[in-house]
Each structure stands twice: as structure tokens, then as C-alpha cells.
Amino acid sequence: MKIAIVGYSGSGKSTLAQELSQKYETDVLHFDAVQFLPDWEIRSDEEKKRITENFLDRHDSWVIDGNYSKLFYEHRMEEADTIILLLFNRFSCLCRAYRRYIKYKNTTRPDMAEGCKEKFDLAFVKWILWDGRRKREKERYKGLISKYGDKVVVINNQKQLDIYIQNISK
Template identity: 50%
Template sequence: MKIAIIGYSGAGKSTLAEKLSNYYSIPKLHMDTLQFQPGWKDSDRDWMKSEMKSFLTNHSNWVIDGNYSWCYYEERMQEADQIIFLNFLPWTCLLRAFKRYLKYRGQVRESMAAGCKEQFNWDFIRWILWDGRTKTAKERYQRIQQTYPEKVIVLRSQKEMDQFLENLANNKKNQRA
């Protein structure tokens, strides 16, 4: 099983990736762990592409969370058996990101690069509400849905995400019976 999780900052991509990685017992890659170096410095793009290519080559099953349209995006979408698009409202993402900040303040999350302590500042707020929701980003998500309608699942709320995970758990129970 290969799963690509895309969507807006604060929607819960990394949390969902963790759950699906555990459910299917497959390796996961949080793209933020490649994008950033300590102190929130951007990684070298060639290095990041090399790491992504290595991950894709060395794993027959995976879950990858993150967008980064310049980093094997089309290849990830093509290879994925399932593409999950977290299309949460901007204010929902902002609230979720703030709650995450309160939980991890002063710490580095497992889904983040080493040396990148959880932060919540005006640049990030602006990214969540506006800059990360450009017309180009919206068109990219729309194109993925049109290109791969048979494998795209759009989740628009925590309730829908919970139902999705509950259905997985129920399917597993039914397979055992």
C-alpha cells in the first residue's frame, strides 16, 4: 500500500500518516523532516530530492505526508494507491495548529526536523490562512482530484477523518471474523 497525504498546514497530515503507518505496518516519511534543518532553515533542494528518491526507491509500501510540489510530487501521486487530501477550512487549520503549539511548545515533534521547535508566529498564521492557499495550490489540488478520481479521498473535517479511520478499523475487524 502506498499512501500520499496532501493538504493544508494544520489539517493533520502528519497525525494521519502516523496512524496509517501503524495500521498498515508500513514506513512513513514526513516531508517536513526533509524540508527543514535545525532552526527552521530550508534544506538544499537537491539533497531533499535525493532523499525523497531514495525513500521511494527503497520502499515498496509507504505513507508520505506533505505537499512540496517540486519534490517528486507527480511521481508520488502516480505511484500512490491512495491519495488523501485534507481540505480543512482555514480557521479550523489555524485552531488545530494553535492547539498543537500549546501541546508541543518548546519541543520538537516527531514529525518535524531535528532542531525545529514548535512555533506559532505571524508568518505561520499568514501561511495557514492565506499564503498556503494560493490559487496555484488550489488548482494543483483540483488537478489531482480530476486526474486520479478513483484513488483520491477528500476529508474536510475531523469528523470525516474519524469516520475514515473508524471504517478502516471496522474493515480490519471484519477481515478477522
């Protein structure tokens, strides 16, 4: 089973990835942990690609969460048996990100690189509400649906997510 989870920041990609990796007893790769080194330093592009390529080469089954178009995006989408697209509205994502911040304040959440304490600042709010929803991202998601429609699951809200999780648990 290979599952790619993409979508807007704060929509719950990492939480869902962890849940699915446990259900299917497979390894998970969180791209936020690949992107960052301690103290939110950004890892080099070469190292991110090496980590991702090694993960893809070593696993016949996986769950990967995150967009990161430079990290074998087309390869991941092509190989995935299921692509889960989390398209929650911007205000839901903002509320979810804020709740996550409260939960992990002054700590590093499990799906993040060690030493990256949870933060919630103006730049992140701007990313959730506007910058992460630019035309480029919307077109990428439409392209996924168009190209891989039969294996794309679009989830727009928590109710749909709950139903999806309930149905795969049967």
C-alpha cells in the first residue's frame, strides 16, 4: 500500500499519515521532518532529495505526507495507490494549526524535525490564509484530480475525514 497525502497547511496531513501508517503497519515519511533541521534551519535541496530517494527505494509500502513539489512529486503521485487531497477551508486550517500550537507549545511535535519547537507566527498565519493557496497550488491540486482521478480521495472537512477513516477501518 502506498499513500500520498497532500493538501493545505493545517489540514491534518501529518496526523492522518501517522494514523494510516499504524493501520497499514507501514513506514511513514513526514516531509516537514525532511525539510527542517533543528531550530527551523532548512536542509539543503540535495540532502532532502537524498533522504526522499532513499526512503522511496527502501520501501515497497509507505505513507508520505506533504506537498514539497521538488521532492519526487510526480514519482510519488504515480506510484501511490491512493492520493488523499485535504482541501479544508482556510479558516478551518487556521483553527487546526492554532490548536496544534497550543498542544505542542514549547515542544517538538512527533512528525517534525527534532529541535523545531512548535510555533505560530504571523508568517505562518499568512501562509495558511493566503500564500499557501495561490493559483499555483490550486492548479497543482486540480491537475492531480484530472490526471489521477480514480485514485484521488478529496476531503474538504472534518466530517468527510471522519467518514473516510471510519470506512477504511472496516
